[in-house]
Amino acid sequence: MNEALSRRLFEMSRLMELLGEDSFRASAHARAARAVEAMTDDVAEVAADRARLLAIDGLGPKTADKVIEFVRTGAIAEHAEFLSRVPPGLPELMDIPGLGPKTLRLIWQSAGVTDLSSLRKALAEGTLVGLPRLGEKSVEKIRQSVEFYVSQRASGADGTGRLPLGVAMPIAERVVSYLGSVATGATIAFAGSLRRGKETIGDIDILAAPRTADEGKALTAAFTSMPGVVGIISSGPTRSSVRVAPVEASSRWGIDPSRASVGVQMDLKIVPPDSWGAAMMYFTGSKEHNVAMRERARARGMTLNEYGLFPDDDPDGKKKPPHNRGVVPIASKSESEVFAALGLAYLPPECREDQGELALAGTPELIRIEDIRAELHAHTTASDGRLSIIELVERAKERGLHVIAVTDHSRSSAVAGGLSIERLVEHVEAVREVASKVEGITVLAGSEVDILADGSLDYPDDVLGWLDVVVASPHAALSQDPQTATRRLVRAIRHPMVNVLGHPTGRQILRRPGLPADMAAVYAAARECGVALEINTHWIRLDLRDTHVRGAVEAGCLLAINSDVHEASDFENLRYGVMTARRGGLAADRCVNAWPRERLLEWLGSKRGGRRVPSAGPIARGRPL
């Protein structure tokens, strides 16, 4: 409901822009859409009390009534009215970079462009050249943008042109390292939604502070000519934008190799070293967070831009920007400095989304990568992993973990080599054999047990009783209706031997939505039963997602951050899971993977009749526990 309504409001905002309505009204609707998106409660429930809606920042009398209308009728009359005035294929064209509402409106009303195909036709026939403010060059830029957009749609999994976090991050790191080799004295880092840990990335922002002007020029030259650049969108002394394509996508996740290349826009911003903090803050965003920060600065008689926080000596905006007039900034060198000068504690990038973070009294206590000491979800060659038991254990040890759980697939996951009961017995004994030999790490024998469509588990209870840890996960039947999905997950959580609910919704980013369960019911059951909800760290999953983590944290749940290890490199995904956890406000004490060893083992044992975990020795076959 929240998501559907938020989308509807965003659409209204977009349609208003296209129709040339008051731009402030349009942005008010976009703000309302974000407010609804950020709600952790079900909007249907909140809307029962109009005063509660009005108390939400960004919702006023008019938008609150539209929310109520949507909750009651499933539609907003004004939305339908806007929709009837715009050709159906037009709004999507706003996704094309460089094509904004004004230009789109112009070519719609003056050149009859109504959708992608008529736009391409108009470009091919040259009918756009000569319209007001549209010369040869502008039209050529639009043409290139459209072709790039079309190729992205053809190659991307869903046509949004966004890259998963885990695809974008390594690219950004390669570019940062490459630019660092060009300008050895420069400070270089990535910013943007990548630094905030969003699950998908629209473009990659790189920030550089060279020591000299020559170094800056060298950086720009290197950036615009680096391998993979297929087009330069713009390039100036302080900013350059390029299109990079193609980029290898992962084949392991079943993306068709012939389509396994996606392009991405990359921006380089060059700033003076003294502005590093203000620039980092500015280019990290989010946009909405920045707006809130600048408003706060203004309210305090200051003005904030990417060069620093300045005294506001020019309220009318008549003069040149302060940094061009030699005004000395109040703060600029570090982000902490700027936050402090605005009366704020340091806010980590992951919480800069304008979702109430400016009202926080201090820096939120968020989990860090180094807090993670246990991995509770890992596969070996026994099912679909690539590591043997001992290899897995050694990799875990190298990473400083004190607990590693071997949790291969259960029998229903046939394509993933799920273990029959007989094979499970052998496997558990093999794991215990390894556990008895290695030192410095506790090795647990467990299973990632399928949650069947009706919520029952894939092994009988006596078999589950042999194990040290049970991760119960949905793998099939992911298209259930909300009621069935909720019943299914809650039933699995209530099973007395389940420790962790693995990738709870089964969603895959840009690929499939996952179970539409009532998450509030899932949180409530998990809290009551002491079951940890997993944040699966693989960048194709990140399940729970950030908003779900926030809901679970607010509901008082335990969470697990697991890398669902299938090969050694999967341990590297941990950072994406931790970023997602931080976006949801998770602190270390609520994350079972961050607990001291004994506390973790005791918690696991509480679901195994309180017996000591790990068990040692052979399984007493045929004797139900």
Add this chain to the structure above:
DNA sequence: GCCGTTTTCGGCCCGACTGTTTTCAGTCG
């Protein structure tokens, strides 16, 4: 259409880059 450490009415973030312009509009982040 929202909102108030300057405002209950009149504002509403800031700067860079580009192209079509002799002073600025559109777009982006």
